[in-house]
Amino acid sequence: MQYPNLDASEIFANREGQRSAMHSRYLNEQLVRVLKTIGYDVGFQRGEGQYLFDREGARYLDLLSGFGVFAIGRNHPVLRQTLKSVLDSDFPNLVQLDVSTLAGVLAERLLEHVPYLDKVFFANSGAECVEAAIKFARGATGRPGIIHCEHSFHGLTYGGLSLTGDPNFRTGFEPLLPGCSAIPFNDLEALEKALSTRKIAAFIVEPIQGKGVNMPSDEFLPGAAALCKRYGTLFVADEIQTGLGRTGRFLAVEHWNVEPDMVLLSKALSGGHVPVGAVLTRKSVFEKIFNRMDRAVVHGSTFGKNDLAMAAGIATLEVLKAEKLVEAAAKRGAELRLALNSLVPGYEMLKEVRGKGLMIGVEFGPPQSLRLKASWAMLETANKGLFCQLITVPLFKDHKILTQVAGHASHTVKLLPPLTITEDDCKWIAGSFDQVIADSHKVPGAIWSLGKTLVDNAVRKSA
Known part of the structure; x- marks a missing residue:
């Protein structure tokens, strides 16, 4: 069968001059207008x-x-070579009625960095990890409530948006997920008031808020973890932006000696090439969700454990370690x-x-x-x-x-x-x-x- 030229480099070179016109016609015209207005095109x-x-x-x-x-960094040679090795293989990718070797390896290596957690669920993005955390928390505790902080950002899917504090993202998309409410960042008194109802499944928090780079007080995260333990609420650290070394520790919560019940990772884990997300959680939480053979697939993501994503995560961890x-x-x-x-x-x-x-x-x-x-x-x-x-x-x-x-x-x-x-x-x-x-x-x-x-x-x- 004869195919047209599918060399991506040639396609890019041949159509590069039309990128703005194509985006205006087929994609987001407003973004093109913004870039031209501020001179970023x-x-x-x-x-x-x-x-x-x-x-x-x-x-x-x-x-x-x-x-x-x-x-x-962009186009790291180790990452590229690892991805090429997957493409050059004949791996049985995404069989679904099988388990993935590379997913097992990546899960093992992630948990080596977070030894107080036991299980990993893989997704395609940070927002998918937030969605999984909401489901896992509600399923494991039997409670409906989810607490987040004002000025937070946890994604733009409906669950994530329900935990995102910026009205600029929320306006026009209500009503959002019921049972979600916000407290001020750094306010332990407000958190305890919410948790004391014993209706809160999880407190989901960015250790450092991405929108504003808002820093926690030295008391906030340890205090929040202690309150969650007291009232039977799961403490979930959204490390999607702060994790994997961004703050000078593998996880940002390490600066405050906090051990969450769940940790959410994405972004950097991809190496920049293949979307991937990971929910790291305690065995006690995981096994309340996947608690019987007929519930083995009660939550999942079709592409979540694909070989390219798993290989990208493995390579990223190795680069972080080798290059310190x-x-x-x-x-x-x-x-x-x-x-x-x-x-x-x-x-x-x-x-x-x-x-x-x-x-x-x-x-x-x-x-x-x-x-x-x-x-x-x-x-x-x-x-x-x-x-x-x-x-x-x-x-x-x-x-x-x-x-x-x-x-x-x-x-x-x-x-x-x-x-x-x-x-x-x-x-x-x-x-x-x-x-x-x-x-x-x-x-x-x-x-x-x-x-x-x-x-x-x-x-x-x-x-």
Whole structure:
């Protein structure tokens, strides 16, 4: 049989110039409009480690890393070779009425890092892991309630969205899953009040909140774990973004010596190529769900244990270990936070730098001087949080650094680079932030001209 040319490299090269037109017609036109408005439509052609290269060959430092997916960097040779070895094999993938060897290996290696847990359930994404955690918690406890924190993000499927605190994601999709309610982050009194009803199956929490890079107090996570144990509620750590070394420990909860009943992993476990998620849980929970032979498949995911995903996870764990990337995240993160914190006294709109490892939030706030107050107020009136675009856009256009605002209406810029960044990369980041922040304090100036453009766009959008 004759097939057309299916070489992906050639397909990419032949159609690359039409990417925006194709997305506008067949996919998300609004995203294309956003990218063009802020000047991000540079047509990335290649990724290597922590760097991206556009259609002109310019090199960018990626501090977004696919929302944390590329912890080991883009196109890691070990990962690629491992995936090629699967494609070159004749493995009996997804037989379904069989069990997967590679899934067994990956589960074994994950639990070596989290020895107080016993069982693993594999899914395709972080959101699927959240859905599984909700089902497992309700099934294991017989209780309906799920508690999460305000400003949380746990995914955009209906279960995950029901535990996501940002109204920007929720609006228009209600009613959501019943039995889900929020408490303030870092509020143990509110948590105990909710748990004391003894109707709560699980408390699901990000150890460090991704939307805002909000840090727990030293007492919050240990206190929450103790309260959950007292009231018979399962403590679930959503480590989908913070896990696998991101914060300088394999799991972020290790910073506070907490041992959850369930741990949710995804993003970095994929190596950036094959979607994968994992729910690590106690045997006592798992066996209440899969408790009889006729319930052996009471919950599952068709592609969850596919060989490519399992191999990607195995390779990712090996790269993290061999290259000591967890330790590197701790070291580079400390260096970078120190360098950025040294800028705080010099700039009245730079308020705080916080985080752990290579999950860092750079927060801005209202100025004191009259000249800057007027400009800040103009932006805030048009669209709360718009000031951070005056930081991220010049970082991208002038300094070739890709980063993001840490959430809707947020005043925090989030840094989430690959764990492979170097000392020189940290100097690149600190120097670029220094220059852009300095420019943001000059009124009038080029950055505030950009601000006026953004305000005009915001006004047109709301009209």
